Amino acid sequence: MKTKSVPPSEARGLKLNIVKVGGNIIEKEEDLQNFLDAFAALPEPKILVHGGGKLASQLAERLNIPVNMVNGRRITDAETVEVITMVYGGKVNKSIVAGLQARDCNAIGFSGADGNAILSVKRPVKDIDFGFVGDVVAVDSTMIHNLLSIGITPAFCAITHDGKGQLLNTNADTIACELAIGLSEKYEVTLNYCFEKAGVLLDINNDNSVVKDINSDKYAELLNEKIIADGMLPKMENCFYALKSGVHKVHLGKPEMLHHTNANFTTLRL
Secondary structure: OEEOOOOOOOOOOEEEEEEEEOHHHHHOHHHHHHHHHHHHOOOOOEEEEEOOHHHHHHHHHHOOOOOOEEOOEEOEOHHHHHHHHHHHHHHHHHHHHHHHHOOOOOEEEEOOOHHHOEEEEEOOOOOOOOEOEEEEEEEOHHHHHHHHHOOOEEEEOOEEEOOOOOEEEOOHHHHHHHHHHHHOOOEEEEEEEEOOOOOOEOOOOOOOOEOOEEOHHHHHHHHHOOOOOOOHHHHHHHHHHHHHOOOOEEEEEOHHHHHOOOOOOEEEOO
16 A cells, blocks of 8 residues: 655644444444444544444345355445445444534544545456455545644545546455554554454453453464454454554454553554
């Protein structure tokens, strides 16, 4: 990924929180409201990133549009692009922005196309044709920094664009990671992945089994023991890619970790 350079300014040395909220939290109204409380209470500057895959699948089924998944990843045909745009960029994004405004957090909803914030390329076809799925190639950190500097909180949905008029379905974890890398030129960035679990767990069914600190050596050990596997693998790959690319640290856990009111969350460092 390439980032546009950011001119020197008073932002250097400022701390920035980038928070990606998982779909299971978005789907449950009480959990979403609790998350918005926690996020809005963070000091500026901050950025929110969200998905909404299950809600998109529910709408697709109501519209009799087939939902095709391969290895947990959505096949995004032309009809599915329309559905995710309605759900991610419409219903979910604007509901989140309205919720933040109600909490005196001045937010603006974004896709990657808005302000040319995140440019992607359509994923090349290898073994599987994923359709209109985007791989991020550039983040306009200057534009985003300018918004942050006047107290605007961007709320990004999981849609980018190719610069030629095509919207692209893009993994929300990856968007959060790439934003964190791009903005680490100017900020000390903490990347937070909020979801329904308390962090990386030794026992997936026991929230008290959190691995609280993971560095590169511990990560290799957990991989070897197959404690990190399946759906957690791509998330952890994003995390360590971000750390190796200039992000200060990464947290994983429930929303209350944003204010460290619950010691049960995972911190990743190199």
